[in-house]
Amino acid sequence: MSDYILEMKDITKKFTGVQALTEVNLQVERGEIHALCGENGAGKSTLMNILSGVYPYKSYSGQIIYNGQECQFHQIKDSEEKGIVIIHQELALIPYLSIAENVFLGNEQTGQKGVIDWWETRKKAQQMLVEVGLPNEDVSKPINTLGVGKQQLVEIAKALAKKVSLLILDEPTASLNDEESDHLLTILLGLKKKGITSIIISHKLAELTKVSDKITVIRDGSVIKNLVKGTDDFAEDIIIQAMVGRELTQRYPIRENCTLGEVIMEVKNWTCHHPDDANRIVLEDVNFNVRAGEVVGFAGLMGAGRTELAMSLFGKSYGQKITGEIILRGEKVTIENVGDAIRNKMAYCSEDRKQYGLVLSDDMKHNMTMAALPYFFSNHGVINSNEVIVQSEKYKESINVKAYSINQKVETLSGGNQQKVVLAKWIMTAPDILILDEPTRGIDVGAKHEIYLLINELAKSGKAVIVISSEMPEVIGVSDRIYILNEGRIIGEMNKDEFSQEAIMTRIIRDTNSRRRK
Amino acid sequence: MEAQAIKKQRGNIDLKQYGMILALIAIYLLFYFLTGGINASSANINNLIMQNGYIIILSVGMLLCVLTGNIDLGVGSVVAVCGASAAIAVVDFGMPVFVGFFAAIAIGGLFGIFTGFFVSVLSIPPFIVTLATMLIGRGFTYTILQAQTKGPLPPSYTKIGAGFLTSKKIPMFGNDFDLLCILVAIVASILIILSTLRANNTKKKYGFSVLPQWQEAIKLGIILFIVWFVLMKLATYKGIPIVLVLMGVLVAIYHFITEKTVAGRQIYALGGNAKAASLSGINTRKVYFWVYANMGLLCGIAGIVLSARNASATPKAGDGFEMDAIASCYIGGAAIAGGSGTILGAVVGALIMGILNNGMSLVGLSTDIQKIVKGMVLLGAVTIDLVSKQKKS
Numbered sequence: 001m002s003d004y005i006l007e008m009k010d011i012t013k014k015f016t017g018v019q020a021l022t023e024v025n026l027q028v029e030r031g032e033i034h035a036l037c038g039e040n041g042a043g044k045s046t047l048m049n050i051l052s053g054v055y056p057y058k059s060y061s062g063q064i065i066y067n068g069q070e071c072q073f074h075q076i077k078d079s080e081e082k083g084i085v086i087i088h089q090e091l092a093l094i095p096y097l098s099i100a101e102n103v104f105l106g107n108e109q110t111g112q113k114g115v116i117d118w119w120e121t122r123k124k125a126q127q128m129l130v131e132v133g134l135p136n137e138d139v140s141k142p143i144n145t146l147g148v149g150k151q152q153l154v155e156i157a158k159a160l161a162k163k164v165s166l167l168i169l170d171e172p173t174a175s176l177n178d179e180e181s182d183h184l185l186t187i188l189l190g191l192k193k194k195g196i197t198s199i200i201i202s203h204k205l206a207e208l209t210k211v212s213d214k215i216t217v218i219r220d221g222s223v224i225k226n227l228v229k230g231t232d233d234f235a236e237d238i239i240i241q242a243m244v245g246r247e248l249t250q251r252y253p254i255r256e257n258c259t260l261g262e263v264i265m266e267v268k269n270w271t272c273h274h275p276d277d278a279n280r281i282v283l284e285d286v287n288f289n290v291r292a293g294e295v296v297g298f299a300g301l302m303g304a305g306r307t308e309l310a311m312s313l314f315g316k317s318y319g320q321k322i323t324g325e326i327i328l329r330g331e332k333v334t335i336e337n338v339g340d341a342i343r344n345k346m347a348y349c350s351e352d353r354k355q356y357g358l359v360l361s362d363d364m365k366h367n368m369t370m371a372a373l374p375y376f377f378s379n380h381g382v383i384n385s386n387e388v389i390v391q392s393e394k395y396k397e398s399i400n401v402k403a404y405s406i407n408q409k410v411e412t413l414s415g416g417n418q419q420k421v422v423l424a425k426w427i428m429t430a431p432d433i434l435i436l437d438e439p440t441r442g443i444d445v446g447a448k449h450e451i452y453l454l455i456n457e458l459a460k461s462g463k464a465v466i467v468i469s470s471e472m473p474e475v476i477g478v479s480d481r482i483y484i485l486n487e488g489r490i491i492g493e494m495n496k497d498e499f500s501q502e503a504i505m506t507r508i509i510r511d512t513n514s515r516r517r518k
Numbered sequence: 519m520e521a522q523a524i525k526k527q528r529g530n531i532d533l534k535q536y537g538m539i540l541a542l543i544a545i546y547l548l549f550y551f552l553t554g555g556i557n558a559s560s561a562n563i564n565n566l567i568m569q570n571g572y573i574i575i576l577s578v579g580m581l582l583c584v585l586t587g588n589i590d591l592g593v594g595s596v597v598a599v600c601g602a603s604a605a606i607a608v609v610d611f612g613m614p615v616f617v618g619f620f621a622a623i624a625i626g627g628l629f630g631i632f633t634g635f636f637v638s639v640l641s642i643p644p645f646i647v648t649l650a651t652m653l654i655g656r657g658f659t660y661t662i663l664q665a666q667t668k669g670p671l672p673p674s675y676t677k678i679g680a681g682f683l684t685s686k687k688i689p690m691f692g693n694d695f696d697l698l699c700i701l702v703a704i705v706a707s708i709l710i711i712l713s714t715l716r717a718n719n720t721k722k723k724y725g726f727s728v729l730p731q732w733q734e735a736i737k738l739g740i741i742l743f744i745v746w747f748v749l750m751k752l753a754t755y756k757g758i759p760i761v762l763v764l765m766g767v768l769v770a771i772y773h774f775i776t777e778k779t780v781a782g783r784q785i786y787a788l789g790g791n792a793k794a795a796s797l798s799g800i801n802t803r804k805v806y807f808w809v810y811a812n813m814g815l816l817c818g819i820a821g822i823v824l825s826a827r828n829a830s831a832t833p834k835a836g837d838g839f840e841m842d843a844i845a846s847c848y849i850g851g852a853a854i855a856g857g858s859g860t861i862l863g864a865v866v867g868a869l870i871m872g873i874l875n876n877g878m879s880l881v882g883l884s885t886d887i888q889k890i891v892k893g894m895v896l897l898g899a900v901t902i903d904l905v906s907k908q909k910k911s
Contacts, residue, residue: 317797338799348797356797359790361857370787371798378780385778389724405726425798 004065005030005166005197006051011062013046013055013221015442020046021060021221028166028199028214033192035212036201039243039472043221044201048168052086053079066166083165087155089174095144100125102143103158128157132187149180156187167191167198173207174303178515185211203301206513209234217242236509237502244472244501252477253449255456260480261292262329264464265346265433270324272312278321282308283488286324290433290464295455297479298468299504305488306468307351310435314348315341328433342371347426351438351468353415357422360411364403365392367410367421372428395424399454416447423454434458435466440474452478472501486511536737538851538866541899543740545870549877556880557873560755563748568680568827570872571761572597572820574865576839577846578772579816581864582809584847585776585789587856588644590813592633593843595655597836600626600821602659605668605831608675615675623818629655630814634807644810652840660833669830678764679826682757699753706745714738761823768819773861785809790857845892846871849899870895 006028013021021043028034036044049055051064053073064071066082073079076086093102100118103125111117125139132153143151152172159167169188173181185207188198202208208215217225217239225242227234266289274280283305290296298306311318313326315338326333328344335341341348350356358367369377369388377387392406401420403413410421419439426434436455440448455478458465469475475482476499484492484507491511494503549557556562576593583590604622607613613621629651636647685698714734721728729737752758776782787795788805796802820839825831850867852859874895878888 314797315799337801338797339801342799350794350797355791356793358794359787359857361790361853362786366783366786370783370795370800373783374780374799381779381781383778383780383783393724407726 002027003030004028005067007063007065008047008051009063009065011047011050011060011064013043013050013060019221021050023062024218024221024223026216026223028197031192031195031197032213033188033198033200033211035208035215036199036218037203037205037208037215037239037243038218039470042218042243044218045170046221047218048086048170048199048201051079052076052084052168054086080162083163084168085159085162085164085166086168087152087159087170087172089171091148091151091155093143093151093154096142098140099129099137099143099146099154100139102154103128103139103161105158107158107162124161125157128160129154131160131190132157133183133190147180149176149183152176152180152184153187156184156191160191165196167196169198169200169202171202171302172200173202173204181207204512205236205239205509209236209239215239219243237506240502240505240509244505252474253452253456255295255459258293258456258460260294261462263289264292264329265290266325266327267313268325268327270309270313270326271322272308272319273321275319281488282319283312286485286488286490288483288490288493290466292432292462292464293459294480295459295465295467295478297475297482298466298485299472299475299482299508300485301508302470303487304485304508306485307437308488309485310348310437310466310468311350313341314338314346314435317348342375342429342431345430345432346435347371347429347431347433348435349422349426349437349439351441353418353422357425358410358418361409363407363409364396364401364413364421365389365406368392368395368406368424368428371425372430375429391428392424395428399424400450414443414447416443416450419443419447419451420454423451427458431463433464433466435468437468438470439467440469440471472504476501476504484508487515538849538863538870538899539740542866542870542873545877546873549873549880553877553880557877558751560751562876562880563751564755564759566869566872566876567752567759567762567765569876570868571679571759571765572823572827573839573842573846573872574765574868575768575816575820575823576843577850577864577868578768578861579813580840580843581847581850581852581859581861582772582776582785583644583813584844584852584864585785585856585859586644586806586809587789587792587854588637589648589840589844590633590644590810591648591840592629592651592655593648593813593817594836594839594841595652595659596626596629596814596817597821597824597839598659598831598833599629599655599662600818601825601835602663602668602821602831602833604675604822605671605825606662608671609668615672618675619678619822622822623815626814626816626818626821627811628814629817630811631807633814634810637810638803638807644806659835663831663833665833667830667832669828671825671829671831676826676829678760679823680829681760683760683763685757693754695750696753696755696757698758699749702758703746703749703753706749707742710741710745711738761827764819764823768816769861769865776861781805781808786857788857789853789855842868842871845896849896851903854900854904867899 004027008024008026011021011024024043024047026047038044050060053076056074057072064073066084071082094105100122104121108116109121109124122139129135129137129139134150134153137146137150143154146154156167172184176184189211191198200208200212213229215227215234216223219242268287270283270286271281272283274282286309300306308318312322315335316322317338326335333344335344354360359370365388369392373383377384389406396403396406399420401417403417410418413421439451455465455467467475467478480496482494482499482504483490484494484504486508492507546557580590580593600622603625604618607621608615608618633647633651636642637644683698685696687694688697718728718734776785784795784800784805787798787800788802792802821836824835846867847859847864848854848867849870850859850863850865852863871892874892875888878891
């Protein structure tokens with residue numbers, strides 16, 4: 001009989017219209033390092049959010065048994081009291097507070113009268129830092145003077161301060177370099193010796209196979225495979241196959257009678273630096289082209305730089321010190337802002353429609369005409385309201401937005417319909433090149449299909465369409481050609497006959513590994 | 519099915535949209551009884567317009583700031599500087615009145631450009647920049663006026679704040695009526711009826727639901743009653759105040775800008791979601807700049823009107839106006855986060871504040887008590903608005 005610290009039984013979780021997890025069972029033994037892998041959106045983070053109480057008890061079905069007891073977590077504090085601590089990919093540190101203050105944030109060391117004892121705080125913080133291998137850091141220094149790698153370790157120290165017994169790390173090494181990653185993994189192995197159990201989510205299979213005792217692969221909200229060190233083979237290709245191996249059916253409508261035209265857009269030697277850190281290269285020497293009537297996909301893992309590429313091309317909306325050339329219809333153009341991009345017939349549909357795409361408090365017609373207003377709906381700055389109504393009605397019909405009126409506020413529309421409004425907004429600007437970033441994120445299958453049909457229509461009408469998606473089958477399903485992006489560089493180009501999820505995934509992982517070894 | 523049901527529901531009058539107007543009428547009626555009808559006297563109606571003219575002018579500009587999700591705290595001080603500059607130009611330097619007016623508007627514009635520069639180019643939070651202009655403007659006023667009242671101002675100056683359009687009195691029903699008022703009332707009625715009909719036809723043409731006829735009739739009746747009531751009161755007093763014309767023109771212009779121009783839509787888009795707006799090709803810095811520059815211009819106009827009405831410029835002029843203007847916008851239904859609100863709403867908000875002030879003065883409540891009541895009204899209006907929204911979602 002194994003000693004399970006954690007058992008999650010038949011966990012099922014639905015978001016509006018989307019089945020995120022289906023009867024997931026996860027068993028974690030005391031003192032092991034348990035890895036979770038799967039594609040973006042497979043349900044790993046959702047599962048961990050349920051465990052930590054981000055999604056409260058009753059918002060899902062199933063049981064969580066922790067230390068032999070059934071638990072009902074209503075908020076993060078409940079799970080932390082039991083010793084379950086989650087460290088998210090985006091660090092939860094307050095940049096201007098000192099290391100000591102951060103380590104005991106929300107867990108302040110107070111004396112009897114509720115007054116904070118700063119000497120005790122600093123002393124204990126120092127002890128925690130020793131445990132995570134940072135004995136030489138001054139705990140009074142602001143946290144933002146440390147690099148990301150060390151900050152990650154401070155997060156672990158923070159967890160230790162909370163007397164953690166089950167530590168969950170979501171992509172802990174995603175933004176770390178090789179050395180820092182190694183250090184972090186060593187610390188994890190050290191914690192394991194002290195009896196602390198860890199669950200680690202990562203795309204870096206090489207790391208996982210090295211440190212973990214068990215690997216659970218999740219795909220489409222279900223557990224696909226459980227591998228145990230010693231009995232099963234931890235080969236990367238087995239894991240990849242489990243991660244992506246789904247049947248491709250007719251989910252993606254076939255594009256017929258679509259002829260490829262001239263190269264409309266060509267990008268040469270595109271390099272871009274991080275907006276907050278001029279020394280950090282986000283995109284390096286990117287070259288690609290798109291033809292009229294062609295759908296080009298950009299595949300890559302989260303953080304590969306796909307959105308950054310699209311936004312930096314679209315009027316330098318991201319990054320700094322951008323260099324490179326954009327050639328449109330054979331002519332070199334300079335695009336300094338979004339206005340330039342729109343006038344050069346580019347359109348960019350952002351990945352986050354609520355944050356970057358829509359004015360939620362406004363109605364459908366105003367959202368649909370927002371970008372095209374100065375160009376197609378006005379005369380000397382005065383709006384032609386008739387035209388706004390006529391065109392909005394036209395697009396509402398033609399792309400089938402389900403709403404009672406074009407005067408409906410977009411915040412009341414479903415995700416799929418909101419996405420259609422964003423697409424309409426950009427189609428109304430009459431672009432030649434459409435960049436669609438995660439066009440089907442968070443929307444139901446029916447609406448997805450309609451958006452695929454719309455992409456086909458756009459391509460047939462001679463537009464160049466660039467599709468960025470984290471769902472590998474989607475990129476493969478809709479594209480004529482795929483560029484693979486990894487860590488800010490294009491590492492491969494594939495034509496339709498070479499498409500396969502395994503091939504793409506293998507290339508990405510090989511590239512990542514080879515860079516780590518360097 | 520669902521869409522059908524919603525359509526049916528929408529056929530009724532949206533009470534929230536007219537709630538503020540109903541509140542306005544209710545408050546007015548309350549004071550009508552409390553004052554024994556004094557607040558409906560011709561002289562008082564005239565007073566209401568003259569007292570609130572500059573607040574309404576400022577509310578119009580403030581609404582644009584509020585739409586972006588910010589406020590302008592410097593308004594009261596800039597009004598004072600502008601009034602003082604005009605008065606000094608006319609009184610001390612003996613310049614023609616129009617030069618004084620031009621000076622006021624130019625100084626207001628400069629303050630606006632100053633604020634706009636810091637807000638847009640340097641991305642300093644408007645709260646801080648306008649807190650600074652509030653102090654700077656007040657300091658300038660005291661300095662140039664040497665802490666003295668500047669006056670008296672010539673009649674050609676004061677006319678704009680206290681004068682009336684020239685017209686002719688005709689005797690009717692045992693009273694003298696101002697001819698121009700009657701003409702304006704007739705023309706306004708025809709325009710209101712025509713525009714309602716046109717709006718309804720357009721709605722029908724595009725298949726939008728229209729109000730049931732009896733509701734439309736009541737709505738139209740109330741509006742026409744208010745127009746005739748106010749204009750006939752003015753007709754039996756001294757006619758149409760020049761302030762009313764100025765106000766009417768400005769409200770009409772800004773209503774048009776916010777509703778019918780690209781620039782107006784860009785302000786709403788920026789306030790609703792600045793990131794989405796800038797990714798849709800809207801130059802958000804430019805919008806911020808013009809919104810604040812425009813606020814400065816309107817401060818100039820309000821400064822002229824205020825000094826004209828008082829026939830002098832005082833160092834304490836315009837004290838607290840920014841709060842009245844901000845409160846008007848919020849009482850008039852503008853969203854605190856920005857992106858929603860209307861010019862007409864802000865005007866109604868300003869009128870509610872004005873009628874409250876006026877009524878309480880007539881009843882004999884001290885200004886101290888008046889402030890308490892105004893504070894509660896502001897809090898109440900915004901609370902009702904937000905709580906009802908929370909319930910909806």
